Amino acid sequence: MTFETLGLSAELLKAVLEEGYNTPTPIQLQAVPAVLAGGDLMACAQTGTGKTAGFTLPLLQLLSKKAVAPRRQVRALILTPTRELAAQVGESVTQYGKYLPLKSAIIFGGVNINPQAKLLRQGVDIIIATPGRLLDHISQGNVNLSTVEILVLDEADRMLDMGFIHDIKKLLAMLPKERQNLLFSATFSNEIKTLAHSLLRSPKKIEVAPHNPAAESVSQLVYRVDNRRKRFLLSHLISSENWQQVLVFTRTKHGANRLSEQLSDDGIPSAAIHGNKSQSARTKALDDFKNGQKRVLVATDIAARGLDIDQLPHVVNFELPNVPEDYVHRIGRTGRAGCEGKAVSLVCIDENQLLHQIERLLKRSIPQATMSGYEPDPSIKAEPIPNGRSQQQHRGSSPRRPQQPSRGGRERENSSRGFRDSRR
Numbered sequence: 039m040t041f042e043t044l045g046l047s048a049e050l051l052k053a054v055l056e057e058g059y060n061t062p063t064p065i066q067l068q069a070v071p072a073v074l075a076g077g078d079l080m081a082c083a084q085t086g087t088g089k090t091a092g093f094t095l096p097l098l099q100l101l102s103k104k105a106v107a108p109r110r111q112v113r114a115l116i117l118t119p120t121r122e123l124a125a126q127v128g129e130s131v132t133q134y135g136k137y138l139p140l141k142s143a144i145i146f147g148g149v150n151i152n153p154q155a156k157l158l159r160q161g162v163d164i165i166i167a168t169p170g171r172l173l174d175h176i177s178q179g180n181v182n183l184s185t186v187e188i189l190v191l192d193e194a195d196r197m198l199d200m201g202f203i204h205d206i207k208k209l210l211a212m213l214p215k216e217r218q219n220l221l222f223s224a225t226f227s228n229e230i231k232t233l234a235h236s237l238l239r240s241p242k243k244i245e246v247a248p249h250n251p252a253a254e255s256v257s258q259l260v261y262r263v264d265n266r267r268k269r270f271l272l273s274h275l276i277s278s279e280n281w282q283q284v285l286v287f288t289r290t291k292h293g294a295n296r297l298s299e300q301l302s303d304d305g306i307p308s309a310a311i312h313g314n315k316s317q318s319a320r321t322k323a324l325d326d327f328k329n330g331q332k333r334v335l336v337a338t339d340i341a342a343r344g345l346d347i348d349q350l351p352h353v354v355n356f357e358l359p360n361v362p363e364d365y366v367h368r369i370g371r372t373g374r375a376g377c378e379g380k381a382v383s384l385v386c387i388d389e390n391q392l393l394h395q396i397e398r399l400l401k402r403s404i405p406q407a408t409m410s411g412y413e414p415d416p417s418i419k420a421e422p423i424p425n426g427r428s429q430q431q432h433r434g435s436s437p438r439r440p441q442q443p444s445r446g447g448r449e450r451e452n453s454s455r456g457f458r459d460s461r462r
């Protein structure tokens with residue numbers, strides 16, 4: 039199967055070819071004809087499957103079939119949960135649509151509203167937006183959604199997780215009743231099914247296997263290590279194995295900042311990316327990481343959503359995620375498009391239960407190892423804590439000194455206390 043056989047126009051085929059895509063991915067094979075046919079769609083697909091092109095290509099084709107009105111009107115609305123995802127989807131729209139006379143606007147918060155307002159007032163065909171900022175523009179009278187023909191909810195599960203349901207409902211109420219709806223979600227929880235039920239009319243259902251973490255292209259390994267030694271083991275792995283581009287996940291924004299400082303102290307240029315950072319700081323961190331100025335990007339799950347970093351060789355779970363599905367998202371960042379990837383998880387005794395849940399989801403166990411000099415102290419035991427997780431407690435003599443102290447000597451305990459879900 040080729041892109042030609044999917045029925046895409048010459049302008050889109052040319053742009054796709056320039057992107058270097060030869061064959062459509064499974065989600066594209068199913069989504070492109072379904073969207074071109076004009077009906078609603080409910081697609082279960084994760085980042086890394088090629089889902090963005092799966093909805094963007096047919097959307098552009100449908101819009102380009104009609105001549106652009108003298109005064110441009112918003113004809114397609116793509117809603118995303120995060121700024122990064124909006125930026126990346128917007129980039130795809132620009133790239134795939136570069137031979138079409140369509141205009142798009144990327145709208146998200148955390149940046150000056152005025153240039154966006156000017157662009158919207160001039161008229162655009164496509165808006166790619168996070169819900170909150172779009173509502174601000176509507177209340178300022180910069181844009182009106184009464185002419186939207188196609189609505190896309192991208193990563194709808196994340197939007198619900200992030201509490202956007204009320205904003206989404208407000209926006210839906212401003213759209214015309216007659217329209218095409220495309221819903222993309224990585225998971226199909228009951229909440230998503232309820233949303234889909236209220237939004238979609240006899241949708242075509244598409245499900246593609248998630249970017250398969252069990253695929254040979256991603257090798258997974260768990261290092262058993264005590265919590266307080268994780269950062270030393272991480273520095274050791276990055277240096278001794280000469281990893282050049284590493285995406286590291288922490289659970290909290292604070293943890294991301296701290297780890298990035300510690301790694302930098304160890305002589306490994308690092309940056310943190312999370313929701314508390316300004317948009318310009320996030321963009322700079324991502325650019326520095328992409329162009330090799332920073333070797334490590336430390337991110338929380340939500341900040342990493344939608345980050346499109348091609349051919350990422352290493353992903354590290356500094357802490358396992360509370361939600362097993364996030365593990366699949368995280369390691370889906372590596373081993374893309376046939377490239378070899380390595381996903382390493384640093385797991386302390388407190389996290390046994392989380393590891394167990396992840397392995398149950400994967401339906402396989404992940405190989406485990408210890409690193410010489412960083413083996414867990416057998417006297418450290420996990421104890422249940424009130425919220426059901428466990429808290430590492432040391433019994434017996436004082437902890438052994440880590441064998442690779444930081445150069446800056448700034449050694450802090452990485453307590454498992456106070457783990458929060460950074461998404462809320």
Ligand code: AMP
Pocket residue numbers: 058059060061062063066084085086087088089090091346348375
């Ligand atoms: P997505 O799942 O939309 O985030 O896409 C993941 C990555 O796959 C992006 O870097 C795309 O540029 C890339 N991609 C999308 N479609 C194809 C294709 N047919 N062939 C090769 N790469 C693709």
